Structures are given as structure tokens and as C-alpha cells.
Amino acid sequence: MRILYGIQGTGNGHITRARVMAKALAAQNVDVDYVFSGRPRDQYFDMERFGQYRTFDGLTFSHDHGKINYLKTASNAKLFGLIKDIHQLDVSCYDLVLNDFxxxxxxxxxxxxxxVINISHQAVFNYEQVPAKGMNWINKQILKYFAPADISLGVHWFHFGQAIIPPFIERETPTSALSEDILVYMPFEELDEISDLLNGQHDHNFVVYHPSIEKDVDTRAIKYRKPCRQGFLRDLESCAGVIANAGFELSSEALCVGKKLLLKPLDGQFEQASNAETLSLLGLANVMTGLDDAVLETWLQQESKDAINYPSDPTPLIDWLLAGDYKNPEKLCQSLWQPILMPQFVR
Incomplete structure (x- = not known):
């Protein structure tokens, strides 16, 4: 089977999930080509696992100061380029297209x-049982038409009794060395505003990753780190907690290593609002609507959470894909959730 795998490149979470899938696909010698869209090619990093991947402009949301800027989003949209890329991408040599939005x-x-088989977090919002805070008609149309698929498998922290699969979390750099540092990754916020928030907490040390950081710098309370996958994973393993926007994959990784979570969803983005709502309802994270000193100070006093043993190996999913029987994914979903132990308060 020859597969084309299309991955949304606007956020690192989609790429993180694709790395896990790429490793499992390579282990089974599946012939896969990778396509990414949503950011300039020179802004991707640590992409060795994808070989000779291709990139396109695609579509993405623009943001300012932690909020979606719809006017800028519309003005930056390269619709004619998108249509041209769609018509020029030859998929005739592939048996199947995997797609992550x-x-x-x-x-x-x-x-x-x-x-087209859609394996994405966005697919979970097809189910009414899944919290979808702020979902409106426009959001529903985006979910339906942005990246259409014949079959969809949603990826989520909990199955809600539906055909949903758990996240696959590859722990690339496990370590026993722990620190009291707090890991901060809020790419949709302005770096100076993040610094202002953290500098008010003099009894704690923070490690901040941000796309605007070009070189590593250490100050008294804050270590600034440029994007680096391996360094980020090491800090995630050792830290005492994570402050982040409400993207799916980083929250999944934090839950898998038992880190407490403080989330600030991107304003105007229903998916992040829904993620924050879900984790709050499950008791797995705290939420702040803005960069709030009082919420941060209270959260810093909390204890760490119990780790959730989300799977690391998507081989059962790969086997299901290669078998070609896509109509009944329920058995696959049940087998993936069976060994996962949720904290008692979530059950």
C-alpha cells in the first residue's frame, strides 16, 4: 500500500502526532509520502523523520495578543494559491490518503x-457527546469542508462512549531527574506579556519556549529557549508543571507524564476553548481566560497529577489501516482504550 499523509502544520501538535505515526509506519515498511501546509517551510524544525516531505501554504488563522484576528486571517488567506496547489498535487499513485486536518x-x-481517512483531534467534534464550547455554524462548516474525508477517527483524552481513539504519546527522552521549574509554552501570546506575568512570581523558576525566541537566554527567574523538540521534551519530563495554550498534543504529553496543567485557550478559537472546557470538566487541568496573576499564583501551589498511561505505539491503528476494513472502527477503539487507567476521579 502506498500512502500520502497530509498534516496540518500550523501547530506543532499535529506534527508531534505525525512523528509517532511515521515511526510506526516505517517499522512496517509502509511506503509513505508526507505533505504539510500552514506555515513557511523554513519554520519547520526537527523534521528528519518525514524524509523528503513537501510543504504548501495552505490556510491558517492569524492571531494577535492571544486572540484570533479574523480580519488579518481573511486578508492573509491565499485562496487562489490553495486552489492551484490542490489541482497540481497528483495523488493518482496513492492507494490511500491519511489526513490530519x-x-x-x-x-x-x-x-x-x-x-481519505481523517485521523485528527478535530474529528471528535462530530460527536454531540464531546464538549464543544463556542461551536457555531461557521465552525461546523469549517470542520466539514476544510479537509473533507470519507472516514474520520477522532483523537481525544476520553472516549465519551464513541468511536474515538486515545492519543499516542512517544516518550523520547524519559528521565528520573526532576526539577521545580515550570514549563511554559504559549505560542499565541506575546512574549513580553508572558514575561510580565511570570516575573511577578519571584519564588518560582520558569522555562519558556516561544517561536519568537531566536537564541537561548537565562535570566534570574526565566530561562528563554528557542524551539527545539528534544530540549522541550527533556524539560517536559523534568518540570513540575506546564502552562500552555489549550492545544491538544502538549496537554496530552503533560497528562502522560503526570504534570499539572494551567491552560489559557486562544481567544476566539472554539477548539482550544473546548479543550480547556473538557480538561476542566474531567478535573485534569485549571483554566484562565487571560494572563491572570491570581489564577497563576493559586495554581502554582497545587500538587502534580497522576500520570495517564496513554499508549505509545500506534501499531494496532496501522494494522487496521492496512487491513482495509474501515467501516467498523469500534473494535479498534475499544482495544486501544482497554489498558488505559484513568485517575479515580475521572472514572
């Missing part, structure tokens, strides 16, 4: 009559 490969496959 990536529009170019999804629409190119739809145009060519190639089957």
Missing part, C-alpha cells in the same frame, strides 16, 4: 476519487 491533500484526493 490538512486541506491540500484532502481536496486533491476528493477530486481524484482517492479514499
Amino acid at each position: 490538512e486541506p491540500v491533500s484532502a481536496w486533491a484526493a476528493k477530486k481524484a476519487g482517492i479514499a
Whole structure:
């Protein structure tokens, strides 16, 4: 089987999930080509696992000061370029297109009559049982038409009794060395505003990763780190807690290593609002609507959470894909959730 795998590149979470899948696909010698869209090619990093991958502009949201800027989003949208890329991407040589909310490969496959299987966090919002805070008609249309698929498998922290699979978390750098540092990754906030928030907490040390940091710098209370996958994972393993926007994959990684979570969802983005709502309802995270000193100070006093043993190996999912029987994913989902132990208060 030859597969084209299209991955949304606007956030690192989609790419993190694709890295885990790429490793399992390579282990089974599956012939896979990778396509990314949503950011300039020179802004991707640690992409060795994807070989000779291709990139397209795609579509992405623009943001300012932790809030979606819809006017800038519309003005920056390269719709004619998107249509051109869809028509020029030849998918005729592929048996299947895997898709993680990536529009170019999804629409190119739809145009060519190639089957598309969507494996993404966005797919969970097709189920009414899953919290969808702020969902409106426009959001529903985006979910339906942004990256259309024939079959969808949602990825979420809890199954809600639906055909949803758990996140696959690869612990690349496990370590026993722990610190009291707090890891901070809020790429949708302004760096100076993050610094102002953290500098008010003199009894704690923070490690801040941000896309605008170009070189590592240490100050008295804050270590500033440029994007680096391996360094980030080491700090995640050793830290005492995580402060982040409400993206899916980092929250998943934090839960898997038992770190307490403080989330500030991107304002105007229903997916992040829904993520924060879900984790708050499950008792797995605290939420702040702005960069709030009082909420941060209270959260810093809390204890760490119990780790959740989300799986690291997606081989059962790969086997299901290669078998070609896509109509009944329920058995696959049940087998993936069976060994997962949720904290008692979540059960």
C-alpha cells in the first residue's frame, strides 16, 4: 500500500502526532509520502523523520495578543494559491490518503476519487457527546469542508462512549531527574506579556519556549529557549508543571507524564476553548481566560497529577489501516482504550 499523509502544520501538535505515526509506519515498511501546509517551510524544525516531505501554504488563522484576528486571517488567506496547489498535487499513485486536518491533500484526493481517512483531534467534534464550547455554524462548516474525508477517527483524552481513539504519546527522552521549574509554552501570546506575568512570581523558576525566541537566554527567574523538540521534551519530563495554550498534543504529553496543567485557550478559537472546557470538566487541568496573576499564583501551589498511561505505539491503528476494513472502527477503539487507567476521579 502506498500512502500520502497530509498534516496540518500550523501547530506543532499535529506534527508531534505525525512523528509517532511515521515511526510506526516505517517499522512496517509502509511506503509513505508526507505533505504539510500552514506555515513557511523554513519554520519547520526537527523534521528528519518525514524524509523528503513537501510543504504548501495552505490556510491558517492569524492571531494577535492571544486572540484570533479574523480580519488579518481573511486578508492573509491565499485562496487562489490553495486552489492551484490542490489541482497540481497528483495523488493518482496513492492507494490511500491519511489526513490530519490538512486541506491540500484532502481536496486533491476528493477530486481524484482517492479514499481519505481523517485521523485528527478535530474529528471528535462530530460527536454531540464531546464538549464543544463556542461551536457555531461557521465552525461546523469549517470542520466539514476544510479537509473533507470519507472516514474520520477522532483523537481525544476520553472516549465519551464513541468511536474515538486515545492519543499516542512517544516518550523520547524519559528521565528520573526532576526539577521545580515550570514549563511554559504559549505560542499565541506575546512574549513580553508572558514575561510580565511570570516575573511577578519571584519564588518560582520558569522555562519558556516561544517561536519568537531566536537564541537561548537565562535570566534570574526565566530561562528563554528557542524551539527545539528534544530540549522541550527533556524539560517536559523534568518540570513540575506546564502552562500552555489549550492545544491538544502538549496537554496530552503533560497528562502522560503526570504534570499539572494551567491552560489559557486562544481567544476566539472554539477548539482550544473546548479543550480547556473538557480538561476542566474531567478535573485534569485549571483554566484562565487571560494572563491572570491570581489564577497563576493559586495554581502554582497545587500538587502534580497522576500520570495517564496513554499508549505509545500506534501499531494496532496501522494494522487496521492496512487491513482495509474501515467501516467498523469500534473494535479498534475499544482495544486501544482497554489498558488505559484513568485517575479515580475521572472514572
